Amino acid sequence: MSKISIIVASEKLDKLLPAAxxxxxxxxxxWESEMFFTFWGLLALKRDYEPKEVSSDYKVYEDYLRRAVSSGAMPxxxxxxEQxxxxxxxKVYACSATMSxxxxxxxxxxxxxxxVVGAASFLSKAKDSDINLFIS
Amino acid sequence: MKVDIVVDARYKSCPGPLLALAEAVMKASPGQIIMLLATDPGAPRDIREWALNVGHKVLNIEKADETYQIYLEVSS
Structure with missing residues (x-):
């Protein structure tokens, strides 16, 4: 079976959408699929967090993306x-060091x-992945 | 072609059409035919790739105006 592992290091809408x-x-x-949320990515796993902002370099496009989501054109x-x-x-894992x-x-x-796992645990889960991505 | 289920994912961008179809397949029975309506230009190739991976069969893809009609037979 193919497998993908994704490290998510940002809580911004334009990073979370492609990662998800x-x-x-x-x-x-x-496929088997694993996500590891670390640094600012961890903020996205907090209850009631709703991403509204895009990365600062792309502020000019923020309304386009928000509109796509709020109109239902993009989930x-x-x-x-959830799907x-x-x-x-x-599988979704939270970084223990970031939580601390x-x-x-x-x-x-x-x-x-x-x-909630550390770097070594995630690496050992991810090492046999066909695709590894770091999204930040 | 006899269609059992119609999934309307028009004006939804990737991954909307695929997720809508995958959800419909989970509820469908083997042998049923689903017609997916999609306007996302990536949908035809995406659905073909997905079907190859999971073992369902794309029977036909038609395009009328900007809408793709993608016919899928659900495998067991």
Missing amino acids: TLATTAAVMG SWLEIL GKKTGRL FLGVKTEDLVEYVDG
Whole structure:
């Protein structure tokens, strides 16, 4: 079975959407799919977080993307992720070090997080992946 | 062609059409035929790739105006 591992290091809408799209599409295609949320990416796993901003370099396009999502032309990143989770093949991991320095507790995270892990654990899960991506 | 289920994903961009189709397939029975309506220009190739990966069969793809009609037979 093919496998993809994605490290997500940003909480911005323009990073979360492609990350979720690739992770979920892989899972829907029957692949194993793993996401590791680290640094600012971890903020996206906090309960009630709703990404509204794009990266500062692309502010001028922010309204286009927001409109695409709010009109339903593009699914929200959470809708995408939830469909991936439904397959049972998409795993979502939170970075333990980031949780420590941001003071985020396990109970602050959304329920679809499969575990809190460190770099070595994620690497050993990701090492047999066919595709590895770092999105920040 | 006898169509059992119609999935309308027009004006939805990637990955909307594929996710809508995959969801419909999960609820469908083997042998049923789904017609997906999509306007995303990437949809025909995406659906073909996905179907190859998961073992469903794309029977036909037609285009009327800007809408693709993608016919898929659900495998067991």
